[in-house]
Amino acid sequence: MLVFTIRRIVMMIPVLIGASLLAFVLVSVSGDPVADQVFILEQSTGEPVPQETVDNIKERLYYDRSLPERYWLWLTGIGETNGDIGLLQGEWGPSIEGSAIDVGEEIGSRFWITLRLVLFATVASIAIAILTGVVSAVKQYSKVDYLLTFIGFLALSMPTFWFGLLMKEAAVQTNNAIGSTFFQTYRDSTRGFHGNGWEVFLDAIPYLIIPTIVLMLTGYAAMSRYQRASMLEVLNSDYVRLARAKGVRNGTVMRRHALRTALIPVATFAPLGLATAMGGSLVIERIFGWRGLGAFAYDAITHNDAFAVLGYLFISGVIVLIGILISDLMYGVLDPRIRYE
Amino acid sequence: MDLTVNGTRVEGSPGAGEKGELVLEVDDLNVGFPTDDGMVNAVRGVSYQLRRGQSLGIVGESGSGKSVTSMAVLGLLPKTAQVTGSAKLLGEELLGLGDAALSEVRGKRISMIFQDPLTSLNPVYTVGFQLAEAIRVHYPEVKRAEARERSIDLLDTVGIPNPSQRVDAYPHELSGGMRQRVVIAIAMANNPDVIIADEPTTALDVTVQAQVLEALERAREEVNAALILITHDLGVIAGHTDDVLVMYAGRPVEQGTVDEIFYEPRMPYTLGLIGSMPRMDEERGHRLTPVHGTPPSMLKLPSGCPFRPRCPMSQDICAEVEPDLLPIGSTGHVAACHFADQLEGKRPEDVFAPDSTDPEIEVAVESEAPQEPRSQEDM
Numbered sequence: 001m002l003v004f005t006i007r008r009i010v011m012m013i014p015v016l017i018g019a020s021l022l023a024f025v026l027v028s029v030s031g032d033p034v035a036d037q038v039f040i041l042e043q044s045t046g047e048p049v050p051q052e053t054v055d056n057i058k059e060r061l062y063y064d065r066s067l068p069e070r071y072w073l074w075l076t077g078i079g080e081t082n083g084d085i086g087l088l089q090g091e092w093g094p095s096i097e098g099s100a101i102d103v104g105e106e107i108g109s110r111f112w113i114t115l116r117l118v119l120f121a122t123v124a125s126i127a128i129a130i131l132t133g134v135v136s137a138v139k140q141y142s143k144v145d146y147l148l149t150f151i152g153f154l155a156l157s158m159p160t161f162w163f164g165l166l167m168k169e170a171a172v173q174t175n176n177a178i179g180s181t182f183f184q185t186y187r188d189s190t191r192g193f194h195g196n197g198w199e200v201f202l203d204a205i206p207y208l209i210i211p212t213i214v215l216m217l218t219g220y221a222a223m224s225r226y227q228r229a230s231m232l233e234v235l236n237s238d239y240v241r242l243a244r245a246k247g248v249r250n251g252t253v254m255r256r257h258a259l260r261t262a263l264i265p266v267a268t269f270a271p272l273g274l275a276t277a278m279g280g281s282l283v284i285e286r287i288f289g290w291r292g293l294g295a296f297a298y299d300a301i302t303h304n305d306a307f308a309v310l311g312y313l314f315i316s317g318v319i320v321l322i323g324i325l326i327s328d329l330m331y332g333v334l335d336p337r338i339r340y341e
Numbered sequence: 342m343d344l345t346v347n348g349t350r351v352e353g354s355p356g357a358g359e360k361g362e363l364v365l366e367v368d369d370l371n372v373g374f375p376t377d378d379g380m381v382n383a384v385r386g387v388s389y390q391l392r393r394g395q396s397l398g399i400v401g402e403s404g405s406g407k408s409v410t411s412m413a414v415l416g417l418l419p420k421t422a423q424v425t426g427s428a429k430l431l432g433e434e435l436l437g438l439g440d441a442a443l444s445e446v447r448g449k450r451i452s453m454i455f456q457d458p459l460t461s462l463n464p465v466y467t468v469g470f471q472l473a474e475a476i477r478v479h480y481p482e483v484k485r486a487e488a489r490e491r492s493i494d495l496l497d498t499v500g501i502p503n504p505s506q507r508v509d510a511y512p513h514e515l516s517g518g519m520r521q522r523v524v525i526a527i528a529m530a531n532n533p534d535v536i537i538a539d540e541p542t543t544a545l546d547v548t549v550q551a552q553v554l555e556a557l558e559r560a561r562e563e564v565n566a567a568l569i570l571i572t573h574d575l576g577v578i579a580g581h582t583d584d585v586l587v588m589y590a591g592r593p594v595e596q597g598t599v600d601e602i603f604y605e606p607r608m609p610y611t612l613g614l615i616g617s618m619p620r621m622d623e624e625r626g627h628r629l630t631p632v633h634g635t636p637p638s639m640l641k642l643p644s645g646c647p648f649r650p651r652c653p654m655s656q657d658i659c660a661e662v663e664p665d666l667l668p669i670g671s672t673g674h675v676a677a678c679h680f681a682d683q684l685e686g687k688r689p690e691d692v693f694a695p696d697s698t699d700p701e702i703e704v705a706v707e708s709e710a711p712q713e714p715r716s717q718e719d720m
Contacts, residue, residue: 241417244444246527247445249440261463334465
């Protein structure tokens with residue numbers, strides 16, 4: 001198992017490199033930050049930008065190099081002495097904002113804010129999906145099943161941004177009605193990302209509740225249907241019938257024989273919910289004024305900040321790969337037919 | 342192989358009675374499933390008595406209600422099933438008991454073996470766990486180590502080699518025949534009064550079938566249980582049962598001892614089944630006599646005798662009156678046919694036309710001929 005884990009982690013490296021190359025090419029062809037900067041300068045000064053300045057911007061953003069060369073620089077930083085580029089050396093490349101923003105530092109501090117949201121939403125959606133899926137399956141065609149199915153499809157078909165706004169409004173109304181300020185609907189915490197640890201977390205809880213519910217709903221519905229189908233299949237299986245024929249009570253059969261096997265497909269699928277949640281956090285952080293990675297990515301994309309976008313893509317790539325690793329390991333824990341050799 | 346704890350026999354452990362004692366008595370069992378298209382009467386009026394040490398074969402085509410009959414007795418049918426009639430185990434009524442009370446009976450006094458060994462065992466637990474579970478669910482005072490010891494003994498009894506290693510194997514590490522033997526071991530684990538085997542060999546290779554049937558036979562003798570063998574394989578019935586119940590469209594159509602059913606069938610359907618079975622004692626080139634057509638839809642049974650549309654002997658009365666099970670002689674042999682008397686001494690080919698429309702059979706018989714004589718090694 002340990003060997004398997006290490007091997008999988010090592011195998012992530014080429015996947016990450018491939019993904020980053022693809023991301024790099026896509027970011028490069030989707031916009032030219034230099035032209036953007038020149039345009040902004042032109043607008044603010046009202047006169048043509050001298051060629052010298054354009055060249056300076058190009059040089060600063062490494063857009064004077066060819067694409068392969070720029071990628072190589074971004075990845076390794078070898079052959080450059082500026083010290084602001086090269087992922088392997090811990091430098092994420094220059095932002096268009098100049099020295100005001102250090103991409104690496106921004107990602108480092110914002111990461112924890114987004115992780116809080118994504119992790120809570122994923123775990124909560126998995127838990128609720130399993131619970132509702134199993135209840136739906138056990139009580140198939142009952143009123144509970146129909147109700148849960150209805151809620152599931154509702155959640156599945158509601159756009160995140162709209163549901164987010166609804167929830168925000170509902171939270172404000174609730175606060176007004178009961179005269180409290182418990183449900184916070186703006187910002188991620190009072191402390192921002194300065195400071196760390198338990199205190200920040202406690203401080204962040206009131207801010208976390210509503211966004212977590214919104215983000216949770218995007219992942220929960222599909223997974224719940226999946227769990228229902230998987231549980232139904234197991235409930236109709238021969239081994240569940242044999243377990244009952246052995247004299248095992250219904251409740252024990254459900255727990256020990258049905259649920260355990262019905263969890264296998266969902267467990268492998270669930271950690272990938274991390275990826276969905278990462279995507280969802282972009283919208284949610286925007287709605288709730290969070291200062292996490294999602295908002296960072298949103299700003300970076302709208303400002304055509306190439307290296308910042310790349311930094312975000314790289315980090316979310318790592319998170320997705322970790323999700324896949326967890327799901328692979330879960331498979332082995334739950335299903336003895338999978339052997340790590 | 343009594344179930345013992347610390348050397349003393351567990352109080353109330355079943356399987357202890359006298360040979361010949363009446364263990365299971367099913368009377369006028371009816372099972373219906375409500376569907377959107379109406380009620381499906383899957384079982385209509387099945388009755389039988391089972392004595393200790395006796396084995397009863399239930400034969401019939403797919404969908405004739407063989408399995409439903411036995412699952413109804415154990416309460417393993419879906420909740421929507423409507424079961425009426427009576428099923429008494431040693432005088433105690435089983436139908437209508439709740440899950441808790443039935444769980445006491447299942448696996449302890451009546452155990453069941455299902456058709457497909459590849460899916461009968463839970464893939465995520467070892468066979469040892471699943472065997473020990475069967476014991477400990479009824480005898481929680483049995484310690485894990487003891488249950489494991491007994492599991493190994495049971496695996497040994499059903500003929501699994503290296504039982505002390507196999508006990509830790511997962512189902513996917515065993516072959517189909519081995520898995521079915523594990524299921525048989527589970528069925529005999531608590532010395533039940535009755536073992537119901539629902540097509541135990543259907544999913545298995547022919548060469549493995551014999552081994553599994555032998556294991557089943559040994560299990561039955563070992564625990565002194567009565568056996569219900571559900572199958573559509575008449576060869577299995579002939580070799581392993583005392584009595585036979587033939588079912589058609591959810592109804593028993595003939596019942597009697599193996600000899601009566603095989604040598605003096607009094608219902609055309611039984612005769613048809615026998616005629617469609619290849620036999621070693623017939624001369625080469627002997628034609629099988631198939632029963633043409635398919636069983637009727639259980640939603641829309643034909644009027645009168647359900648076998649009428651396929652029966653070459655059918656007359657007007659068959660469409661009007663469904664025949665009752667009437668005694669033939671005084672031995673307990675019963676058959677449901679208006680013309681049971683006319684079937685006396687008839688051979689299948691006298692009633693059903695041999696299948697001569699299929700030219701492939703002709704070819705097959707001729708192409709096989711030059712291979713004779715076969716040497717012993719080929720077999």
